[in-house]
Amino acid sequence: MTRSRSGTTALWAIASVLTVGGLAGIVLTRNAWGPCVPDESSATCLEVMDGPPHLPVLQLFWMAAFALSLWAAGLAQTRAGRTLAWSATALVAIMNPFTEYLVWLGIAGGHWDVPPGTGYTQALGFVVAGLLVALSARVRRPRRTGMAMKRPRSLASE
Secondary structure, eight states, rough: OOOHHHHHHHHHHHHHHHHHHHHHHHHHHHHHGOOOOOOOOHHHHHHHHHTTTTTTHHHHHHHHHHHHHHHHHHHHHHHHHHHHHHHHHHHHHHHHHHHHHHHHHHHOSSSOOOOOOTTHHHHHHHHHHHHHHHHHHHHHOOOOOOOHHSSOSSTTTT
């Protein structure tokens, strides 16, 4: 079974959406946590920690990224391509908002507010998932050569 051109195009589109969405998440996270760079105990940083404005956007994109990575796993035709696409799906599934909150809580520690930096690992996970899907779009079946298909002639038949 050969992969259709539309399937390859869809894989490249999914990879682009995941990668660009992850890069946008990194920019949103950087902008949201900007007040915390000089001092994490400032009043503006504490306000951001009470409810970061970028987290709802990342949570919505997480749902879309999970659905897209599942779709990519269904489109991949080769074993290597499916392995890469399922790896992207697993990465997106693991890097959900709750897991990332626990990761950053362990890094920052000491309080139950949203720790500064929450959002970076999830967005980076989207970028890596996009790269994995792009690799799965590049994987092709090996071509069969005409030499491998021919049967050797027997000397006794001549």
